[in-house]
Amino acid sequence: MSEIGERLLRNLLTSFDQIVAGSRTILEAVPEDRMDWRPHEKSWTLGELATHLANLPNWTMATLSVSEFDINPDGGGPPPLPALGSAPELTAALDQSAAAARGALKGCSIEDLASPWTMLVSGEARFTLPKGVVLRTFIMDHMIHHRAQLGVYLRMLDVPLPQLFGPTADSPDM
Secondary structure, three states, rough: OOHHHHHHHHHHHHHHHHHHHHHOOOOOOOOHHHHOOOOOOOOOOHHHHHHHHHHHHHHHHHHHOOOEEEEEOOOOOOOOOOOOOHHHHHHHHHHHHHHHHHHHOOOOHHHHHHHHHEEEEOOOOEEEEEEHHHHHHHHHHHHHHHHHHHHHHHHHHOOOOOOOOOOOOOOOOO
């Protein structure tokens, strides 16, 4: 692999590790006595949202191993994961999915990252992007998005928000 390719992969792994660490921090704050709470009838429960975040790194292997993925295939997709019941279960799931994803990322090449990946919905192509872009947007940025949603859920439940990038209103020095 070229020096530029090695640097690109190293930066992708560094970003991934930082996003996973922040996700772990927010999952540690999830109160198990409120897992069934939802802010709106159309929203996921706290447990469903946290479980989704903990399992998002698993999408890395599917992204790297296939060239297209249908999120709503004929007959429907896989059943939703049952919501995990505690912060330790959530962080264990995240640690497991992140370790598998990190291993897959370390084993990929610059050619893998440049190859196309297409998301289908009921057989219809919605977008095609290089796998490296999919990893950054559809997985890592997706994790950041749901991390922020969890932060809103926690604030609405009056759970102190952990520090991810800097002090929060709940930080002792604020």
